Amino acid sequence: MFHRQFATSLKHHIRSHKIGYGCLSALLVLLWSADKLFPLPAPGRDSFNVIVVAKDGTPLRAFPDRAHIWRHPIKLDAVSPYYIQSLIAYEDKNFWWHPGVNPLSLLRATYQWLRYGHIVSGGSTLTMQVARILDPTPRTMSGKLKQIARALQLEYHYSKTEILDLYMNFAPMGGVLEGVEAASRAYLGKPANRLTHAEAALLTVLPQLPSVLRPDRYPQKAQLARNKVVYRMRGIWSTAEIKDALTEPIAALTVREPLLAPLLAQRMKSQNPGQLRIDTTIDSIAQQTVETLLVDRVNVLPPRISMAAMVMDNRTAEVVAYAGSADFTDRERFSNVDMVRASRSPGSTLKPFLYAFALDEGLIHSESLLSDTPQSFSGYQPGNFQQNFHGPVSVSEALVKSLNVPAVQVLDQLGSVPFVAMLRRGGLKLEFPKGAAPNLSVILGGAGARLEDMVAAYSSLARAGMAVTPRFVPSAPLQERRMMSEGAAFIVRDILETGGPVGRAVEGNGSYRGIAWKTGTSFGFRDAWALGVSQRYTIGVWVGRPDGTPNPGFFGANIAAPLLVDIFNALPDGRNLSPNPAPATVKQEKICWPSGTRASDNIIDGNEDLCPLQRTAWTLNGIAPPTFPDRLQAMSPRLTYFVDQQTGKRVLPDCAQHAYRQQQIMRWPAALQLWLDPDLHKKSLPPEWDSSCSAHYSSSYSDGNALKIMGLNDGELIRQANGGKLPEAKLELRGSHGEVNWMVNGRLLTDKRINQTIKFPNAGRYDITAFDMQGNFDRIGVSVQMQ
Template structure:
């Protein structure tokens, strides 16, 4: 007897254990889902179909009230009360099937249907028993709300539409929360026979079932007479509608990185649609001139979140490269990195805001940068060089900084596309010799503004993203923004005269060969980046940042809503000036932009970065022969006085440390590659000299052999042989100057001359 009792207990224990562990932890573990991407508020941006070809959105935990009432009334009126199996429904179904002589009803509860959908087995009596057991087990561990949510997420709705959310979008073009009573009732009856009755098949029967359900809901007090009348008048959907497809390239990105999942982005769908419409209009206009692609990004300075993202405008217009997400693709940067270099040099005390920089011809191992207008200014203030996007001063700034150091700064800013070594990039890095994505560049400008606005009290929302960001000096950032707001606008509007016009610190860039046009701007609230060009990389004459990307950028700024201004962030729509504690006050020479020297007569007090005190005093003001004079080196002077008629050249009566002559080309130690013509002949090389007295005669000697004489324009073309040489010039007053250089094999190719703006 005891053995039998123990056996019974053991069997009961096994059965209980089997019952407790018979239900999988995840009923739909192997189910594949669509990739779903929403905006910051949960509104659908776009979706991609699941791997099995079904529109099946990832499950949600909620079911809209109207659908809940409709589906319970239609499928399982006793759902809130039973334990997974409704004995009354089972008995009623059995009696009905016996009378009909065939299966007309299964008596399944919603819980049992969830089990059936998760298992995917054929409908047999044995499977029905298993489903009943598993349904009771599911009821023990799950709430009615969760069970109903599982049903709504996995029920078939006809064709390749699975789940309530996918059905609501495919049949009615909106989320299930916004469905009417008539629409909710339509979807409630569809899972009953999705292959037999759906919006495109047996519509009369579908309409009849929907209307009968609506009347039953009315009888039970779920909707009043007016709601019933309106619901009965609602038409059935004719055919599936297309899902929203906003932020196309961003959705494609999530389809790869978060495949089969639901992702909520920081995108604002209303701003996104405005941006898509605007960029689409511009893209249509540009396409008539052979410019086919356009990308744009809007970032919130306060949080670092992307508010709108157009990887490539108008992706529905079929063309080569329309699927390319250009906003994330590395492209030649043109001049767009110049503000970062300017700011870093200010921060390190290498220059002051208006330090005079050389703007004269330079040739560095075959690299011969040119300004966009092919002219030289001789000397130009650093801030003006940045605002005008002059290339030669930028190269001089990079030489001063050092390519490795600047490359490290760019990477610390978050520009990871620059993956090659500093020697590979060389000085061309500042003129488009490197590549970065629009998203990276826009984010860097945004971080610069965020870094400036960040307070010591850590009140700034996005401060966490600034960890390791290298540009932190408020004075350096302020002077950078101050210079960038002086960039000439493409609409030729002087923003100082119109209070309603946005003040924007902005920069353009144009890559070599007119392949990439950039414009990136920043305010205390937003950073906006625009790229215009062709995804395939072919250039278009006239494709420049100022002419194409710039107007688009300002149109985007006009879309953006102004926010409440606070003294902690901005004043009159612009950055609040730095506090005295943010830097040091120093006396600066107005003419040279350097710290005031003993001979400087016109100066001003400026708030500068802390390290500015270590910069050199003005090297251009000296006391010579009892006079305080402003005197530039000969090469700088030769070009400078062409643009500055007020400049008065000073020629000392006696010999002094101030040279009268200077080689414009070549620099001492230069290696020169002389190109060959098509016929194989060697063209030679032109040497260039600046003399403070242009009318002076200058006698040229190559390796102690007389080569000729010049006056007024001191240029001499020669054809030296391969090897080392010394060029010596002597003026009629006996002043002598020499330079050494090396001629290399002319068959070597020159590095391309980059022209960037």
């Protein structure tokens, strides 16, 4: 009997468990089906705005989502632990163990609803709040049930940490702000990982009534709500921490769109599609400093003028400041045009590279003799910015004073095509008009260059000749390219900073010590440039109108250089004055003018006839090259002649009356003869001929200045004739020998005949000069008066 009863009971028990298992299985299938039929709305990547941040995490610019909501993506480990503590303690202390809903909280909320007839507390867990954020529901019973179902779905699909991440990124924080990071940046001006206890409590309570508790608008209400959270933290925070939190005032910033380096941020966004957070190398403090300097400077300039500046750290090639326009909010100044990337005429800013390449090619040393005189290079006649000439100048002087004719003279020797190729080898690619080829005008701005590339190229002066590719993001590799040798970089930088081995610089001395810099002005005053290097930074500045309209009176030295110096001064270590020792390939040597070679090779037994002027030069690789060949006279640079030992006058062996000796002098280039001071000019010519040799040479060459311009007298006044015909003068040169040259107001005429017709198109003073290949010259000045 007992066994029969036990067997019957066991069958009933098994049958009941089968029914239970079946019901449970059916319930699970139902829940699974419901989950598939009503999937949980998941935030996509487009739910977040793209944010570009500085190296320290400071937002540079944020691009809002489609609903114009500001969210900054953040993970749990990037938030202050004080915020996590206060959030869990205040909002959902059982968050880590419940399945998405808290039955006790729901029962309490239901009881309050039945008793009072309206919802007193929602009983919502953090998971339920996230569910309502992802799938908004009305505050009704049906809405609450749907919210509970969504919360269970969340717990099924996500971990607790992931759910907390969703809350921290999507919790409403007032206005267009969502998420703790966006609120912390906007209200408090700091990242969420640096929140104090009081700030963590404030951001914890803010989502409850985000419009009412905004700290920037209602600080008193926000403080009361914050304190409520702080009191709830007893037992979690220490008494001292709670006391400090309660006494901390509410000091919220006015919510503004982050707008640092806006054009760089736009560039990074376009270059990194799909990336929500883009970290850059920008130093937020340096960026603010540069932008402030640009705004202050541009506000005193005419309308439509813009500015651009870029600062690069020489050690890492990281771009620490980038201002593509002067004031991003001023549309009249073409603020949306990024002039860091625009191709513009660089003016004279390529000259340092020209002299560096010529040094590496063994064509020059720092004191090589150049001719700053009117010259024609196959029909190309460059002039200087100030429309005057200096005569004999060294490479150092030509570079510091930014003289055009000497630069073209050096480029003529180096070659335009090799020069452009060398720049490209170092990473600086020039842009030419379609179908145009490199020519001599390239050194004066006859091609386009970008400020970004110019800064990269100039860094070679501070990096032992190695140029770099600017790095805008930390992940970018360091890319170096050889622009010039270490020795050439040292010499050019020393010239730009100090004027060379004897310190004759104009721009590099005094208050500018510690900066090696160069200015440039494009044709028609369209672009003003200044680029410079210190031990720490390379900085470039551009000023002008993005549409290319000329700006008369704007040139590099007066408009761009002061801003460059201000930026160097404002940056830490901007003008590091640590010594820059000369490399082993560079040394100082005495050289001679006009030969250009070492003094030791020209001064023999104390005779200085071959070395009338000595200068101290930087030489590279032990090379002291001679002065370039004379372009106006194809003659040996050394003149050998005979001198009567009794009279000291010039003779020939077959007409000498006494013992004679052979002597030599160095010829100055013919183009420089007119520019020598009287004493030096006299030394540059052999002595007058002895009368005993008059049968061999005309007495018209008895001195070094036998030429005479005939047809006008020095100081003569010329008036315009009746009828309005332009005045002119027919001139003749007497006493010349060989080819002659004429100049009018410093401009060389192409006609080299003895007889000339000079036309005077305008009133004013005209200086007329003529000279021959022997160094003889005559000069007159006349005044022209128009009716």
